[in-house]
Amino acid sequence: MRHIISLQLENESGALSRVAGLFSARGFNIESLTVAPTNDETLSRMTIVSIGDDDIVEQIVKQLNKLIDVVKVTDLTATEHIERELSLIKIAINNESQSRIETQFDQFDAKIIDVSEEVYTVELAGKSQKINDFINAFNTDEILEVSRTGVTGVCQK
């Protein structure tokens, strides 16, 4: 099952590699990982998406809690939460496809942020599934490049 694990950790050099190293050393899987400082500049927020059975995720959470730099670990999936991901996607266009493609942009609420003769670059935020669906809405040769941030999230309470 897919789990979103949210960490607060000391904003110190090496903290990221401790977390990443833990996943590789123990054979845990990382689907995505995002990290940035929070409003408290001494703390970073890291959001990890991992896929595993409940007992593996339980181990992940326990092992993360053991890291000295980690202040708090929350399995967001176990609570009411909001998740979002940002993506920048380059899409090839031509006269023939333009109107079909723009309709898709409207449907998904994708924002065109750069236009060149044959390429649109759009920004799309939402749940990961929405971004997957958006990408799948085009022909594979129309998608030129995809850059996704990975999921970030917060508890609703």
Next chain:
Amino acid sequence: MKLNGAQILIDCLKNEGVKHIFGYPGGAVLHIYDALDACTAIDHILVRHEQGAVHAADGYARTSGKCGVALVTSGPGLTNAVTGIATAFTDSIPMVIISGQVSSAVIGNDAFQEVDAVGITRSCVKHNFLVKSADDVAQTVKKAFYIATTGRPGPVLIDITKDATIAKIEYEGYPETISMRSYQPEIQVDEEQVAKAIAIIETAKKPIIYSGGGSVIGNASKALITLTQNTGFPITQTLMGLGAYPATDKQSLGMLGMHGTYESNMAMHDSDCIIAVGARFDDRITGNLEKFCPYAKIIHIDIDPSSVGKVVGVDVSIIGQVNDVLQVLIKGLETKKLPNIDTWWKQINDWRLVDSMAYKTKQGVIKPQTVIETLYEVTGGNAIVTSDVGQHQMWAAQYYPFDKPRRWINSGGLGTMGFGLPAAMGAKIAKPELDVACVTGDGSIQMMLQELSTMLQYDTPVKIINLNNGYLGMVRQWQEFFYDKRYSMSYMDALPDFVKLAESYGHIGIKVEKEADLKPALIEAFKQKNRTVFLDILIDPSENVFPMIPAGAGHHEMLLAGRDDMASTNDEGLNLV
């Protein structure tokens, strides 16, 4: 007061109560050694190899219960230390390792003797620090000792750059207290969990206490004895736990696991209630997980939540210092009616009759088991025994019943050959009043031989019991059982003359070839109170360690010595090796 970073470091160590440092100098730590030279409160032991420094600090820590301290230089100094650090990490030993680092200005430039110490050690330390400024030295040392010695203990590395040791700053003294928002090792015992455990214990018919290294490291021996004796339950101990409960007591079933006693393993297999105390269900203990303790409800007491449910699912977990949890459990059980387990004891006593530790003596050869039994007799069971890794380690664990904690010092988790000799040196420095024996083999001893030189320089008399069979015995045993006797690279041709070797290092060497000479040689060795004596004992090269649970088998599928049924395993089992 203006001090340089190195002087601050040494002052911090002094204030932390450090009495002994094991180390080896080099360019990056010259300032630290200079500051150490001016400090009379700390003795430094100059080892001959950095791995020896860390093992010696480890042996010192295991024996004394204090935090061990090692000091090494950058680059190869640090990489040599890594095996020792990993050894301590696997067995949860409190230790602070200080390594020099190149100056902060050249970090990342592939400078002379530069390695990424923090990166290399990350997965085998409890925590590590890179100190790049003299301003951070005092806080970091305080944190390092706090982290190493609290919660589940472990090694902490402080990597300190050369410029941080040179810079002079205003030093305000060693911090008295420390608090870290991200590390709070104090755990309140959850009484509800204890109540749940008691409910299981009350209805048990076949209970057993399974105690591990946590009982030793957590100084819970007294509480463990009280619990065991108040309940009247049988107790079995892991390789790491030996001594926390007296092995010679009638409630002790001996060690369990791969080379444990028949009664321990059968009792675990048949038990309906296992009280795991500071033990982590290591694969050498459980054997085949699918066959592990099929009837038992498991109560798991441990300081580390990640130990719970990692290998085996448990029914009740109680997180906390083992000693704290046992106190609450003992108190809770006082008012309860405990089950009558006479039938269970009768069953256990029947298993005992199998006499799984029996071995056949043979005219003209010295059996390793006899050596250990004689060692026990000659030392009155009171020695500190360190070991290396292999067959001799198992024989020492099996035939030297330890009645006190911190007397059996071995690399149980990582299985580091070469551990025994430097650990013995560290143990002797920690407890000079006790006899220290290092039980080793002709393979292991050659991995850290150079420390014989250190032992002369610092006058740390140890008795080395070399069970010499000319083989890497445990490898040979597995090849005999599971690889159709193809003895690939397990034979050690061209062994040195260990007697002359010991003598050349300034120690006494005695070769023992006949059983009749064994006891007199051991008596003579221990009579030499102030000398290190190397006993090179030629043992039966064909002897194997029994009993044994072959890899992949269950606790109830043990192989006993002298039986015709040859050990066997399958591919799945060999994967577990």
